[in-house]
Amino acid sequence: MTDAGLRHGRASLGLSFGVQGVAFALLVTRIPAIQDQYGISDGLLPVFLAAVPILAGAGSVATEKAVARVRPSLVLRWAQPLVLLALLGVGAGREMWHVAVALGVFGLAVGALDASMNMLGVSLQRAYGRSIMTGFHAAYSLGGIAGATLAWAGARWELSLLASYLPVVAVLLPAALIGSRWYTEGKGAEGKLPDGTEAGAGTGSESAGGALSFKLLLPLCLIMTFAYIGDSTVSNWSAKYLQDVLGSSEQLATVPYNVYMVTTLLGRAVGDLGVRRFGAVAVVRGGSLLAAGGFAVVAVAPGAWVGMLGFTMLGFGLCVIVPQTFAAAGRMFPGNSDAAVARLNIFNYVGFLVGSPLVGALGDAWSYRGAMLVPMVLVLATLVYARAFGPETARYGGGHERPRTADVG
Numbered sequence: 001m002t003d004a005g006l007r008h009g010r011a012s013l014g015l016s017f018g019v020q021g022v023a024f025a026l027l028v029t030r031i032p033a034i035q036d037q038y039g040i041s042d043g044l045l046p047v048f049l050a051a052v053p054i055l056a057g058a059g060s061v062a063t064e065k066a067v068a069r070v071r072p073s074l075v076l077r078w079a080q081p082l083v084l085l086a087l088l089g090v091g092a093g094r095e096m097w098h099v100a101v102a103l104g105v106f107g108l109a110v111g112a113l114d115a116s117m118n119m120l121g122v123s124l125q126r127a128y129g130r131s132i133m134t135g136f137h138a139a140y141s142l143g144g145i146a147g148a149t150l151a152w153a154g155a156r157w158e159l160s161l162l163a164s165y166l167p168v169v170a171v172l173l174p175a176a177l178i179g180s181r182w183y184t185e186g187k188g189a190e191g192k193l194p195d196g197t198e199a200g201a202g203t204g205s206e207s208a209g210g211a212l213s214f215k216l217l218l219p220l221c222l223i224m225t226f227a228y229i230g231d232s233t234v235s236n237w238s239a240k241y242l243q244d245v246l247g248s249s250e251q252l253a254t255v256p257y258n259v260y261m262v263t264t265l266l267g268r269a270v271g272d273l274g275v276r277r278f279g280a281v282a283v284v285r286g287g288s289l290l291a292a293g294g295f296a297v298v299a300v301a302p303g304a305w306v307g308m309l310g311f312t313m314l315g316f317g318l319c320v321i322v323p324q325t326f327a328a329a330g331r332m333f334p335g336n337s338d339a340a341v342a343r344l345n346i347f348n349y350v351g352f353l354v355g356s357p358l359v360g361a362l363g364d365a366w367s368y369r370g371a372m373l374v375p376m377v378l379v380l381a382t383l384v385y386a387r388a389f390g391p392e393t394a395r396y397g398g399g400h401e402r403p404r405t406a407d408v409g
Helices: 002-030 029-040 045-066 073-091 097-126 135-154 159-182 215-246 253-277 278-298 304-318 321-332 337-365 373-389
Strands: none
Touching: 002 029, 002 073, 002 097, 002 135, 002 159, 029 045, 029 097, 029 159, 045 097, 045 337, 073 097, 073 215, 073 321, 097 135, 097 278, 097 337, 135 159, 135 253, 135 321, 135 373, 159 253, 215 253, 215 278, 215 304, 215 321, 215 337, 215 373, 253 278, 253 304, 253 321, 278 304, 278 321, 278 373, 304 321, 337 373
């Protein structure tokens, strides 16, 4: 693999993460408009919303099976256009079954897309010999901000869903297809790394031979779940919490999620530098403590501005955990990283499904201030499993040896 090939692969994968961020934000931020267009009742809406992550989990499982026969880049090449076309289908339909089919395709394709993107990210990080995984997730955050901004503009100008989605898909679909020409798996032929060693070499664990042990992967699965419970708490409850509990205006209540997205982007933009300097274990521990502190500040905040400080801390804290969890799975199972990433990716959706109902139920039964302490405790539990992110092996930097590959940009 040449340096230019790695650079092109990294850029094209970054584009894919960004495109996915735009598409997902355009869907979730226009849920009220989707509900109005199709006449979906408040009672039926949670069924539609839950179906997407459930089907995404199924798509991730299917991807684990598929990559045993084809390259992850091929899965990604076809999953991304499906996601964009399904988004367009959501905007173009008129009957209830139209949106049901479109969201079903969207969910399955998103699961395949998320799994295959992170598979390629893990293998490219292995080829680089240093942390680059957080940067890909920064591209996703940037895409999410762009998508949310486009959704705001569509709502502001009272555009139909089709009028909002069609121009975006018309631009992103050909861009994604063209970019897919440069997708690159970091592993060389016959499962070898760029330095010529076997993919499973250099580890002392039972995973070195490539066998995927769910017992070994379980700590990372729990961390992924906890991180997404925290993330879904912010995305689903920050506005309501600020307005109903902290007494902010309706306009001010929309700010915390935007602040959270921006701080997530900023944290991920510098996260790889932190991993290279201090190691993944230290970065994840620091992020967990900062996120837990953010939830604590939100829970005890006397007013809206202190609450927003807490949500700002959450963005900086949570942003590093997910990409480093995928990277840790690749380190733990170097000979079978694709399957490990696909299985770990399922717990992304588990956390998303559990987080919002959990906080809502606790808020109704107890108090929303008290409910914020639950994701705080779960994020703190990441500290118990932090050693799963290390040690910083020779193959992944952290101040130690690096593979004998060129220092590509």
